[in-house]
Amino acid sequence: MSTSKIKSTVEEMVQPYLEEHGFELVDVEYVKEGSNWFLRVFVDKDGGIDIDDCGLISEYLSQKLDENDPVPTAYFLEVSSPGAERPLKKKEDVAKAVGKHVFVTVYEALGGSKEFEGKLISFENEELEIQTARKTYAIPYDKVASARLAIIF
Template identity: 90%
Template sequence: MSTSKIKTTVEEMVQPYLNEHGFELVDVEYVKEGSNWFLRVFVDKDGGIDIDDCGLISEYLSQKLDENDPIPTAYFLEVSSPGAERPLKKKEDVAKSVGKNVFVTVYEPINGLKEFEGKLESFDNEELVIQTVKKQYVIPYAKVASARLAIIF
């Protein structure tokens, strides 16, 4: 099974539990690091997620994974918060982040730059407006390679 199929299968397994208990699925990663495979599930909720929440979700998902056995190799399951530099995977994530500091990379240069860090001024589902220290940039959403919240000192 491909890594993208594994991610989709895990998302489908865990989503009903998360919906029922007020959690948000932020991301699922299935990656090889060294000789080990890791299945990482990042979740959040209003007010933040704690270690007990992660434990409950991990127990639920572990049971579901054991029942369905969609992953052919040994792996480590990790359930955690997305952290302070939360990835912004969907348009909804970007929209909720207006007014916050973000770090965005693009597929091809815009005004000679491929990385932008600053305050997300607006997002209309088509373009992000980011105010950096020096100037304001308009970035087409279709050109965004990755986006995350940023801690700017």
């Protein structure tokens, strides 16, 4: 089974449980690091999640994975918070981040740059408006390779 198929299968397995218990699925990763495979599930909820939340989700998902066995190799399951630099994977995530500091990369250079860090001023009409230290950029959503919240130092 392909990596993307494993990710989508895990998303389908865990989504109903998360919705029922007030959690939000932020991302699923299935990656090889060294000789080990890791299945990482990032979840959040209003007010943040704690270790007990992660434990409950991990127990539920472990049982579902054992029943359905979609992963062909041995792996480590990790359930955690997306962290302070939360990825913005969906349009809804980007919309919630308006007014916050973000880091965005694009597939092809816009205005001579492929990386933008600054305040997300707006997200309207499929376009992110980011105020950086130098100027404001309008970035079409379909040109965004990745986006995440950024910590300001």
